[in-house]
Amino acid sequence: MADGADPTRRKRGGGRAGNAARRGTAVIEQSPWRLPVNIDRPTEPLTGEGIEAIHNAAMVILEEIGIEFLNAEALEIMREADCTIDGENVRMGRDFVMEMIGRAPSQFTITPRNPDRQITLGGNHILFGNVSSPPNYWDMELGRKLPGTREMCRNLLKLTQYFNCIHFAGGYPVEPVDIHASVRHLDVLYDKLTLTDKVMHAYSLGPARVEDVMEMVRIAGGLSHDEFDATPHMYTNINSTSPLKHDEPMLDGWMRLARRGQGLVVTPFTLAGAMAPVTMAGAVAQSLAEALCAIALAQYIKPGVPCVIGTFTSNVDMKSGAPAFGTPEYMRATQMTGQMARFYGLPLRSSGVCAANVPDGQAMWETSNSLWAAVQSGSNMVYHAAGWLEGGLIASPEKFVMDCEVIQQIQRYLEPVICDTSPDALALDAIREVGPGGHFFGTQHTQDRYTSAFYQPFLSDWRNFEGWEAAGAIWTPERAHRVYKDIIAHFEAPPMDEAVREELSDFVARRKFEGGAPTDF
C-alpha cells in the first residue's frame, strides 16, 4: 500500500452509515492512517569507537561467556551450526554471528487480513502499537486497579482498531484472566481478528498456542498454508530471561515462526542494576548479545527471515530496586541501541513506557521521554505506545487515548511540509500585503491554507481558562475517559466475510473441545 492511503476508505462504497465510525469521523477528527517516515537524523550519542566497543563487548559475551538456550531443539541446531555447546550454554564466534545477521533483511512488510493495513518495518518507517500484556486494568470510572477481563481487553482492542495512528496490535492489551489460560489465546485471538484488521501478534508460550494463532491468522486472511508461508502475515515478540538466557517456550515459538517465514522480534529486558550491569553501555551490550544469538538461530534455520532487534534497557530506582521508565538513562540506552541496530542492519523496536500509576503529569513526561527517544533512536516499531501505566502492569483506556494524542502529534511532526521553504511557504507577498501592525487571518494566503496548515488535536483543550472552566473545568484524563466511552459506544468492527468468521468460530470451538493448550508452560 502506498504511504498516505487510507485503508478505511476503501469500504466507503458499501454505503453503510456505520462506516463513518471506521473512517474516524463519528467520534473525533483524527489523522488518517498512514505509515510515517522518520525524516530526522537520529540522535547518536556514541562515537564510531563507542559503537565498536559495544559491538566487541556483545561479541565477547557471545564468544566467551555464552547464552543459555533452554530448548533441546535449539541446542541441537546450534550444535549443527558449529557453535560450542556446554550443557545449555551456547557460545558462537563473531564471524558466524555476523554472517547470520547479514542474512536478515533491513526492511520487510507484514500483511494482515486487510491488505490495506500492511505495514513496512525498517528503513525510516516508525510505526506504533498498543500496550501489550498488562495483567491489570485501571480506568477513571472504576477508580481502582483490577485484574484484566475479556471485556476490558475487547474495549482496548476497539481503541487499537479505532485510532489510525496505531499501526499494529501487539500482545493482549490487557491479560483477560477471567478466561482460562488453556483457551485464553483462542478467545482473545478471535476478538483481535474480528475487532481489528491490523497486524497481529502471537505469544510464544508453547507450541499449541503458537500453532493455533498462526492458524487463526491464516484463516482470517483467507490464505492457503502456502500463501501464509510466502510472506509475513504476523509476528511474535520474545524476551530473553536476562541475564543471558532464552527459555524453552520462547525459543520454540521463535523457531516455529521462523520456519514459516513470519516476523520475529526479540527484546531482552535488561534492567540496568538488576538483570544487567548498572552501567548503560554494559546493559546495552548484554541486550545486544541476547538478541543477536536468537537472530542468528533464526537465520540459520531460515535464511532471510525478517528479524527485528528490540530494546527494553532501562534502569532501576536506586532506592527501591523498582524498574524506572522514560528516564534519561532509558532514552540514551534506546538511542545507543538504535546506533547498534543500524550497525547490524536490523530494524529496531523500542517502546512507549512510564512508571506512573495513573494518567497524570508524570505519566505524560515519562511517556513523552520514551516516545521521543523512539523517534531519536530511529525506532521502526514502537511497542506499548498507547495505554501503558505502572511499568506495564496496568492498561488504561484514558492513558491509551492520551498517548494517541501524543503519537498523532509525533506523526504530524514528521511531515516534511511543516518545514517547506518554497516561495509559497516563505509568503513574502502575504507579509508585504499585511505590512506592519496588520493581521494575517484575512489574507488569501491564510484563507487558502488555514484548514490544513496546523495539527488539530482531538484531546488537547486549547481554550483559555475561562472557556475551559465554563465547559466544566475538565482535566485531561477525564476528557480522555469521555473520548474512550464515545469510541466504544460508536465502535463498528471492520468487515469480515461471514464464511471466514464462521471458520474462525469453528476453529475456536474445536480447539476448546480438544482442551486448548497445555498450561504447564
Add this chain to the structure above:
Amino acid sequence: MADGADPTRRKRGGGRAGNAARRGTAVIEQSPWRLPVNIDRPTEPLTGEGIEAIHNAAMVILEEIGIEFLNAEALEIMREADCTIDGENVRMGRDFVMEMIGRAPSQFTITPRNPDRQITLGGNHILFGNVSSPPNYWDMELGRKLPGTREMCRNLLKLTQYFNCIHFAGGYPVEPVDIHASVRHLDVLYDKLTLTDKVMHAYSLGPARVEDVMEMVRIAGGLSHDEFDATPHMYTNINSTSPLKHDEPMLDGWMRLARRGQGLVVTPFTLAGAMAPVTMAGAVAQSLAEALCAIALAQYIKPGVPCVIGTFTSNVDMKSGAPAFGTPEYMRATQMTGQMARFYGLPLRSSGVCAANVPDGQAMWETSNSLWAAVQSGSNMVYHAAGWLEGGLIASPEKFVMDCEVIQQIQRYLEPVICDTSPDALALDAIREVGPGGHFFGTQHTQDRYTSAFYQPFLSDWRNFEGWEAAGAIWTPERAHRVYKDIIAHFEAPPMDEAVREELSDFVARRKFEGGAPTDF
C-alpha cells in the same frame, strides 16, 4: 566559574544550619547547580538551500518591506547608519545587517550579584529560566485563577532561587498587580535581588524603569558604574509588535542596555496565521527579520554588545484563533530558528510552553514537546521553562515544580557519562561474574556505582500501584503542591551584605518618594 562547581557550597563554611536549604538538601534531593552543555547534534529539518531561502526572505523583508521603529531616537540612529527611513519605516540592506550581526559575540557571560551564579550564553550551553510575566496565578489550594500578588510573586521567586536547574530569573514570575504600576518594578526588583542571587532581567517598559533596575542590579552587586558597564550583569528581553513593528519603550530599553553593554534578547511573537504567515517558513523568516534589525541597531550603537536571537513562533488553533503551544509546528519552527541562529552566529533563546490551563497530562506533553524542541534546536536560553500555564497567562507553583523535574531529567540526559563505553562501563567482568540467570545487584561493579549510576527524581513516584495507593494515591500535581509548600516553608534567602540591602532599600524608598515611574507607557 567552572561548570559543575556548586556556588551554593561556598557558604557552607558559615556554619549556619539554615544553609542546608540553600544546599538544596533540606526539602528535596536535587541536582547540583551547573551549566549544562548540550552534547546532541541539533535536529536540522532545513537543508542548506532551505537555510538560504529563509535567510533571503528575511533579508527581502528588511530591504524591501521594512520594519517600523516607533522610536525617534532609534530612527535617527538608523538614518545615520544609512538605512532608508520612510516615516517610521526602516529598510536596511543585507550587507549592513550582516556586517552588524557579525559584530555580535557568539557566546558571552552574565554575572549576577553572586559571581558563582555567572552564566554563559551561547556555544553549546543550554540554560533554563523561570516563567515570566503571567498576569494570573493558579495553585491547587486556591483552586482558581486569580490576578497575581506580590506574595505569589515572592513565592515563585523562592522556587526560582531554590531549584539549581533554574539558571536565571526572567521577568516577574507573576505580575503582582496589587502593587501600583508606577512602583511595581522597585518592589519586585527588591524582592528578586534579595530572594535570589541569580541573573536578573529588566523589562523595557520606559526609561525610568530600565534605569532603576540597572541601578538596583548595580547596587546589589556592589559595583561601581564602570564595573557595571564593563561586562554584562543583567539583560533585557524585548518583543517586537508583530508583524514588523518595534515599539517605543522596547527600543528605548534596548538602546539603554546596549549602551551599557548589558545582555540583549529580542523575541518576536510570531503566531503563524495571526501576526505572521500561516506557513511556518514565512513565520520564521518574519521573526528573523524583526529580530535581526534590532540586533543591527544594538551593534551599530555598541559594537560587540551581546545579543541573543529569540524565537516564539507558534501557531493558532485553526478553530478558534487561540494561540497553541508545544505543537508539532512549534517544535519545527524552533528547530528551524536554531539553524538560522547558528547561520548568523547568534545565541538562541526559546521557551518551555503549553496551552493547558492546569498542570495535567496535556500540560506535560505540551511542555515536554517544547523543552525537547529547545534541546533539539540547540537553544542556549530556555525562557518560561518552569511554571507556565494557559499560554503564559497563568503562573502555577505546581507546574513550576513539575517542570523542574523534567528540566533536571533533561540536564541529566545531557551528561556524557551515561553513554560511557570504557571497559569499566562495558562491564564484561561483571557480566561474566553474574552469568546466566544471576542478578547484578550484589556485584561489586554495581555496589561501587549504584548510588550515582542513575538519575534520581524528586517528584516522580516510582512505587508500584499498591505502594502508591498506600501512601495516599497522590497524583502528580498534589505531590508538586506539597514540594512547593515545603520549599517555601524552609526557604532561606541567599546571603546579602547588610549595607547593600540598606542601600537597595534606600534606593527603593527614594524612588517611591519621587513617584516611581510614569505609567503612561
